[in-house]
Amino acid sequence: MIMPENLLCSKSHEYVSDNGNNTFTIGLTDYAVEQLGDIVFLELPEVGSEFKKGDTFATVESVKAASEIYMPVSGKIIETNEAAVETPEILNEDCFEKGWLVKIEPTGNLETEQADLLEYEDYKEELE
Numbered sequence: 613m614i615m616p617e618n619l620l621c622s623k624s625h626e627y628v629s630d631n632g633n634n635t636f637t638i639g640l641t642d643y644a645v646e647q648l649g650d651i652v653f654l655e656l657p658e659v660g661s662e663f664k665k666g667d668t669f670a671t672v673e674s675v676k677a678a679s680e681i682y683m684p685v686s687g688k689i690i691e692t693n694e695a696a697v698e699t700p701e702i703l704n705e706d707c708f709e710k711g712w713l714v715k716i717e718p719t720g721n722l723e724t725e726q727a728d729l730l731e732y733e734d735y736k737e738e739l740e
Contacts (some may be wrong), residue, residue: 615708621735622684622724625685627708628729631715633716635690639712640672640681643739648674653702656692656713663687665725670713672700685725 619627625644629637644652653673663669663683667680670681677697696702703711730738 617732619708619735620684620729621732622682624682624684624740628726628734629708629712634691634717635687636716636718637712638669638684638686638687638716640703640707640713641735642707643736644679645707645711648672648679649676651701651703652672652698654697654703654713656691656697657660659689659692662691662719663695665690665720672703673715682711683716685716685718685722685730686720687718689714690717691715 619629621627621641625641627639627641631637643662651674652670655671657663657669664685665683667683668680669683672679672681672699680686693712698712705711
């Protein structure tokens with residue numbers, strides 16, 4: 613189960629959750645989902661695709677706007693959330709547990725790449 617307090621968040625509102633087996637779950641923070649409003653479309657990359665930190669890896673569209681989603685750490689996609697693609701409004705209901713986007717195996721230097729990510733509590737404080 614993904615708990616917000618165990619997340620690292622980027623300034624562009626993506627989160628990274630350590631699954632503990634050298635894989636990570638990536639998603640959009642609750643703040644990002646709130647700002648987008650009703651999500652109507654989600655496009656995710658193919659399994660096996662590799663992305664560097666900061667690369668656009670997905671697109672989300674809401675009734676308000678279309679937004680690019682950026683990779684918070686470099687990695688290779690090992691799983692995508694097909695349920696979220698088929699039913700994108702799942703992100704509005706639960707962006708952490710059901711509405712995660714992709715799972716990756718990291719390919720970069722995690723220590724370096726996570727240096728600018730914020731713990732969830734600090735991320736929330738920065739938003740205020």
